[in-house]
Amino acid sequence: MTTGTSTHEDLTQQDLRQRAEAVLATLAGPSARLRDDQWTAIHALVADRRRALVVQRTGWGKSAVYFVATALLRAAGAGPTVIVSPLLALMRNQIDAAARAGIHAATVNSANTADWERTYASVDAGEVDVLLVSPERLNNPDFRDRVLPRLTASAGMLVVDEAHCVSDWGHDFRPDYRRLRALIADLPAGIPVLATTATANDRVVVDVTEQLGLASGEPLVLRGTLDRESLRLSVVRLPTPAQRLGWLAAQLDALPGAGIIYTLTIAAAEEVAEFLRERGHPVASYTGKTEPAERLAAEGDLLANRVKALVATSALGMGFDKPDLGFVVHLGAPASPVAYYQQIGRAGRAVERAEVVLLPGREDRDIWSYFASLAFPPEPVVRQTLRVLGPESLSTAAIETRVDLSRTRLEMLLKVLDSDGAAQRVKGGWVATGQEWVYDEERHRRIAEARRAEQQAMLDYIDTTDCRLVFLRRQLDDPDAQPCGRCDNCAGPMWSTDVDSSAATAAEERLARPGVEVAPRKQWPSGMAELGVPVSGRISAGELADTGRVIGRLSDIGWGTRLRELVTGQDAPVPKDVLDACVRVLAGWGWAERPVGVVGIGSRTRPHQLDHLARRIAEIGRLPLLGSLVPAGPRPGEHSNSAQRLAAVWQAFEPPAFPVPDGPVLLVDDVIDSGWTATVAARMLRRAGASAVLPFALAQAG
Template sequence: MEANEHNDLKNLALQKLRALVQHPEAQFHDGQFEAISALVQERRRALVVQRTGWGKSAVYFISSLLLRQQGYGPTLIVSPLLALMRDQVAAAERAGVRAAAINSANVLEWREILSKLERDEIDVLLVSPERLNNPSFREHQLPMLMKRLGLLVIDEAHCISDWGHDFRPDYRRIRDLINRLPQGLPVLATTATANTRVVQDVAEQLSGGTQEVFTLRGTLARDSLRLGVLRLPSPRMQLAWLLSHINDFHGSGIIYTLTVSAAEDIARLLRDAGHPVAAYTGRTDLEEREKLEQALKANEVKALIATSALGMGFDKPDLGFVIHVGAPSSPVAYYQQVGRAGRGSIDADVLLLPGQDDSEIWEYFATSSMPDQQRANQVLEALGQTDGAMSVPALESAVNLRRSPLELLLKVLAVDGAVERVAGGWMRTDMPWAYDAERYKRVAQSRVHEQTLMIDYENTRGCRMEFLTKALDDPKSAPCGRCDNCAGTWFDDHIPDESKDNAQAALVRAGVQIEPRKLYPSGLQRLGHSLKGKIPVDEQLSTGRALARLTDLGWGNRLRQLFADPVDNPVDPAMLEACTRVLAEWNWEQRPVAVLAMPSTKRPQLITSLAQGLAQIGQLRYLGQLEYRGAPPQGGPGGNSAFRIAAVADAFEIPAQIDQMLATAPGPVMLVDDLADSRWSLAMAGRAVRIAGAPGVLPFTLGIAG
């Protein structure tokens, strides 16, 4: 590039930067203009690995504007999260970039956005990776974009790689998209969380095997963060510590948990103690998420108690702290989440409170994200035997797999080219497919290694920031001088007795609703059953109660231990007393008149003693126990609704003496079980009880899954 051209481009780019950050004297960070030049002037493919807050979005917004001024088409940004899209659109508008997003949160705006795109009135279009597999977008909008595209951006590009901490099957489609791009179209991939292995993998996919990739990799240390680890012996002590010390942290922040239930429990406890906090999880609807994000940005809440649903792309430069109650499964994932703090301030605190059950939760998420060979073959066989498309509900009736893991498996198979999503469902393609056992074995081993590193981080006596940056293969890793190991403990670990008592009171709270099943799943006819449509009202259960979810911090821990024990014992007095409190707070329309126990081959003593104990305390008639008609149903938890119903629909027998009592029961019957998983066993047993004459069935269990 000639010197004059270089200077002219830099001056133009600098004007765009100052408009973007709204600062008249702003200057580029090291490497920012070099990346812009590689895209705009040299039209190369580039990979930028820089710490959170470095300004990766500035590179692609400025490059987009400069390319548009040269007459090129719009930029397509593949972005993983709605929060990220909202922030990016807002940032783009500050720089005069006409940006729009197509995602599940703005369906009503799609038609207008696509019209603007056709009229060339959009500079930057943001889409989710899932959108690339939407039949309409893939067949209509994407080809139009590909003809006119000026720049392709893959944000959070570590998601492309199997080895990335947040690998997503839909991101692998981007590799195929890149391979279809015309020669000379610039491509930018950005991430803050990639070790050498991920960098090499992403760069190889960017190159398409033919082009050299410009790679810009900076130091990842975050000078503004003060790291620490506080080990506490129990969830009670963690909650008590939060009650005592959340106000020690300046500003507002995020408290991360590993499960939805933990986020909801902690948020409730802190709210009840007068702290302005809210839960933010995968259960939070999209409109409420946006409100909560804005409340945190405006410092209207002290903290959001969040799962990883609040993650990549959330941008609050003055976020004062990040606390983890339970550790993420790898140092790389932890670095990504703590990177939310201190982006625009000189000080931010980061504290990890490891949990006793972390490794169990890590194992669950690691295994649930891996495709199962037997299930995959069943899906392919079912699709191969069908003419035309097959819907997901129809597939559920052919493959004993729940909706979420089935959809994840379909994504993996689609990325591998074995299936294709079309209007009306999914189809088998002509491409042969074989389970890549070696690949998944390598990925599983990598996950185990990451988990071991996370435990090493918790236990290290060296610099914590240096540990994290070394885990990301940063060659410039060095001691930070600020963390608890470098400079001494900076947080107060004393917990007042009052806080311990309040935490204990919160944890012994009990009671979770069990929502009744009201609709049969489709596809039961394929499994030999005529049940379909709505469950008749006079065959439904009423809303029930459980002592706790298995994922709850309080009784959930006790229940997990109970169900892990292979020995069947009667219910212990403390648990029975907690169940009694749940019943005392149950605002039923009509009090039950009798108690009936579910049959069980694993825990008959537990269920019978629970049912008898509740009957005695409530001065209710104990009717006895239902029986199985023939052999007990086979299979454990898991599986989809159609298969669960097929296993239990005709499984329950009502003994003659109980049948006579039910026919004349003056009120509802409480149906007692140990665990509600799919709720179909309760629903089908309750249906039999209703048909026998009971005017109502109130289910009660110790635990409820999820």
């Protein structure tokens, strides 16, 4: 603060800061004071109406910047702040925080459709200070055409939260964020824009400023230190999944407070949570498949310390706000040090010590490879998609019958084409705009190289003998990285690699326990007539397969590795240990009626293995081997989406050349992937006389 005579500008700035500090006190408590960079950002947004990118660690107070700026702008007569926020959990936290500062916040998302019209009316009436919207909502035709123009014209500030999502150099690329560039370009002059993230290296910072169009007018970029004084980083290397799971079960109570256990797959999260509950630990799973109401309940249980941990995939990441989170454990390493730092940043924000433990596994690289295979499609597939689109609207399901991409990858591609101007989402589907589009092969090549470099960096993190926090901070281009003195490399090992024998034995038994239910397909894909397959709507009850069983999923912690080796190895008889697992699964099935016979799925690639499997199951179960469904015509090609896969197997088998009895039939295969082979075979067998078809396979893909 200056002394003596002050200029009018100084007094104005001083008054502005005093008002900013007053708002902060209502938001964070009477003792809270603005950090220097917080004030710099607020002043740039409110006084200078600039565009800013703030890259600061989790817990630094990025939300305070935009809430304080909102209060000051609204007091000056500005319109509402529009915050683009990626997750419902984050929106809930932001609404609660805004209310503490006397700021009325509302949200428009897929979970509150009944409130949309009332919210829009409140915005028009000036009653809403902050409107939170998801990036996906920006591309909803009705919102884009009817609501967004009004918001753009009246907004007082635009905030892009978790801005690294706009960059496909970042660790969580979301193509819906690309629409923000056009939104920012349409803002009236003098509307401030703030982008925030906790995880961005130099390359991502440059890309975010370019993608969002912030570079015009010399944006303010504020980057702070990424040191987290509370975090104690460790790597515990154990040779088998059972030992890692046993270690976790034995050590969980020793970890402080409540925390998060991250896994790399949905199957692993569910499997680990189930085992920990069996060992008496209060935990819950949290994945992309968890229902919204269950997610909300799980978040509440963790916030209130009613559970020791949530066992989660990356679905629990950005925006989850629990300042006293005591630990983060990773059962399996993420594919990027940047992603790893983002997830461990959830811990230790308001406690003196938080434990961060990584338990890497040899199977991690296989999982990284799988997710890497879901990258942006090659140019021929993109060109085919553009040829399919025209002036008439096509639904995503209709496009699937003509473009062989999985639903997830197709939706990502369409959103990118939309943001690039080559396609547009309209009511009922998608249309082509006719605008020329260039495939940036060089960029995609460099992104793929960057992904491989990140994976190697993660392996280097595991092996490093230097300070672990310094390693992570350097990956994020933090120039002030200094040895932390707290990690296992700086201070010595904090966790023993010894595994409690009872926990290890229990983990071995749990992971060796075979048996996973596989739900049957109940609905035919849309538009199958386009592919010459005469089905639509629900699968009739008289043609439906029953719920099936497999030994395990290929992504399971326990059986996954063993099954992957078996179904990708030599075409050889099924080993005894796997046959024993088959027997255990079949014995525990609990059929309403015992099968009257066994039918095998004929294979072009693994005929001996599948013949042996069907024959041995029949012999062990003392059931007649009725025969095998014989492959017909050339081998179907590999396909990605549901419609294409169904079309490929629709006529892949000859009608059964053996009598099919009136009773339940056990249908035996090696892998259930999309489920369409079992569905088509079940339809065929039930039409031939079987009262029920019970699919059984060694493994389920995924």
